[in-house]
Amino acid sequence: MVKNGEYFKMKDMRERGMSITQIADELGRDRKTVRKWLQADEPCGYPIRKPVAGKLDAYKDYIRKRMAEGCLNAMVILDEIRAKGYTGGSTMLRLFMQPLRPAVQSKATERFETQPGEQAQVDWGEFKVEQDGRMKRLYAFIMVLGYSRAMYVEFTEDSRLDSLMGCHTRAFTYFGGVTRTCLYDNMKTVVTGQDESGETIWNEPFTRFAGHYGFTLRRCKPYRARTKGKVENGVGYVRKNFWPRVSTFTGLQDLNAQARHWLNTIANQRLHGTTFRVPWEMWKEESLRPVTEVPFAYAERHPRKVSSDCYVSFEANRYTVPFQYVGSVVEIEDEKNGTLRFYCGGQLIAEHPKSMGRRQIVSNKKHFEGIRSTSSRPVGEPTPRYVPQAAPEVLERSLSVYDSLMEEAVLQ
Known part of the structure; x- marks a missing residue:
């Protein structure tokens, strides 16, 4: 032309x-x-092409909305818009999101790799949820195996020592073993300070816990959080990839169930961006030490008496136990991860999801089964029994005695 x-x-x-x-x-x-x-009287222009709707056009408003809400992870948004009918790939989505992202300044760092079974890195992450119109803080325990990048996540009410030890125990069970060392920052539940020579002073109860499970404590250098960059990246990954997927949850037990599903289907099944391998596949190469079968007593148990209606009160809420334990004193173990366990005589008798509210009733219908068959017949009032009075005994005499008495009466 x-x-x-x-x-x-x-x-x-x-x-x-x-x-x-x-x-x-x-x-x-x-x-x-x-x-x-x-x-020709004038030059002919190029024909104006009608704009063709792209695959992503119908979802751009939704993408902008999700990014304004703080979700900047392209893979999370990709899963969401695919559920809405998007048929395109991730490249088109990333190109659209790129100019909308806030600028991030990165610093150069040196990466250290560890041998299989050598090290696990541990950290806490803080998350906020809305409950009854108020913001509530939750804590996410995150452990990442240094070699395979396999991850464990558990949400708790707090980050105290008993919660930390309980999360370790369940993480070891999840991974099926214990690494030779565990790396921490300066969390107070692990590090209490340092002596005159600069050596670390460890928390004494936690050192006993580490000795019980057979792993060595390691501390990253102060103000050098990047020395445990694997778990730092893990915290960010949970915040950017898992947290935006959570729309609602009924309690910590439900939230942890969602986290476990995410671990098993996404986090540990993805192609890792650093190793370019699947963490669960590399986990098979980890030479983890076996977990001891002897438990470590880390959680405090709270004694409570079972009322006549089979309920036990704990932190302004009521929970059922089997009716056979009415009147008994039971012990409640709170692992701060959304699960309550009830013991009597050292035996586990009940387990409940912990209520996050107050004045709630949590019951299990099975705890009442059999209560009617054993006590359905009412106890009647005492009824007196009539006993007829016995006839008096009569002395038997011969008739001659009575005849003599009659003769005496006539003579008089």
Whole structure:
């Protein structure tokens, strides 16, 4: 197609007396083309193409909304819009999201790799949820195996020592073993300070816990959080990939069930961005030490008496136990992860999800089964029994005795 600048040049050359052949030779055009354009009153523009709707167009408003809410993870948004019908790939989505992202300044660092079974890195992350119109703080315990990048996540009410030890125990069970060392920052539940020579002073109860499970404590350098960058990245990954997927949850037990599903289907099954391998596949190469079968007593148990209606009160809520324990004193073990366990005589008798509210009733119908069959017949009032009075005994005498008495009465 002839451009409009070339059209006006043809007109000028024609007005200067040049023939169509001369103009065609000068511009390298066919004579028919030159004649056609010279006969036209004005240059023809390019046809305006109708815009074609892209695969992503219908979802751009939703993407902007999710990014405004703080979800900047492209894979999370990709899963969400695919559920809404999006058929495109992730590249188109990333290109659209890139100019909308806030600028992030990164610093160079050196990466250290560990051998299989050598090290696990541990940290806490803080998350906020809305409950009854108020913001409540939850804590996420995160352990990452240094070699495979396999991850364990558990949400708790607090980050106290008993919660930390309980999370370790369940993480070891999840991984099926214990690493030779565990790396921590300066959390107070693990590190209490340092002596005059700069050596770390460890929390004494936690050192006994570490000795019980057979792992060595390691501390990252102060103000050098990047020395445990694997778990730092893990905290960020949980915040960006798991947390945006949580729309609602009924309690910590439900939240941890969602986290476990995410671990088993996404976090530990993805192609890791650093190793370019699947963490669960690399986990098979970890030479973990076996977990001791002897438990470590880390959680405090709270004694409570079972009322006549089979309920036990704990932290302003009521929970059922089997009716056979009415009147007994039971012990409640709170692991601060959304689960309450009830013991009597050292035996586990009940387990409940812990209520996050107050004045709630949590019951299990099975705890009442059999209560009617054993006590359905009412105890009646005592009824006196009539006993007839016995007839008096009569002395038997011969008739001659009575005849003599009659003769005496006549003589008188």
